[in-house]
Amino acid sequence: SGINAEYGSSGINAEYGGDDKSNAQPRWVLFNFEFETAVDKRPTDKSIFIKWCPETSTIKNRMVFTTSTKGLIDYLNMSATNVQADSIDEIKEVLGKLESGNLK
Numbered sequence: 001s002g003i004n005a006e007y008g009s010s011g012i013n014a015e016y017g018g019d020d021k022s023n024a025q026p027r028w029v030l031f032n033f034e035f036e037t038a039v040d041k042r043p044t045d046k047s048i049f050i051k052w053c054p055e056t057s058t059i060k061n062r063m064v065f066t067t068s069t070k071g072l073i074d075y076l077n078m079s080a081t082n083v084q085a086d087s088i089d090e091i092k093e094v095l096g097k098l099e100s101g102n103l104k
Contacts, residue, residue: 001066004058009062020028024054024056024057024058024092025052025054025061026051026052026054026057026065027052027058027081028049028050028051028052028069029048029049029050029052029091030047030048030049030050030080031047031048031050031095031098032045032046032047032048033045033046033047033048033098033099038101039070046078046081046103047078047081047084048080048081048089048094048095048098048103049073049078049080049081049083050081050084050085050094051065051069051082051083051084051085052085053065053066053084053085053092054086054087055087057084061103074093083096
């Protein structure tokens with residue numbers, strides 16, 4: 001259950017599955033997208049750290065998640081693009097921007 005993202009011939013696809021209780025739990029998603037640059041066909045990659053916190057999460061879970069996220073980012077010391085998402089549509093939008101090269 002949870003968020004499933006995959007890349008195939010039709011592009012990036014994201015789904016959200018699971019029971020209602022698990023769907024309300026905040027999650028972190030680290031997505032690494034490997035590709036070739038359009039200009040010089042150089043292999044490269046882009047990492048996105050998605051902070052998934054559905055609006056259906058309890059206030060307590062949202063507060064713990066926010067505090068834990070700060071500690072996790074500091075601990076990992078990574079250079080991924082950080083994105084906050086509250087719905088699967090927001091995640092699909094972010095992945096679409098990544099696929100088209102418009103994610104900063």
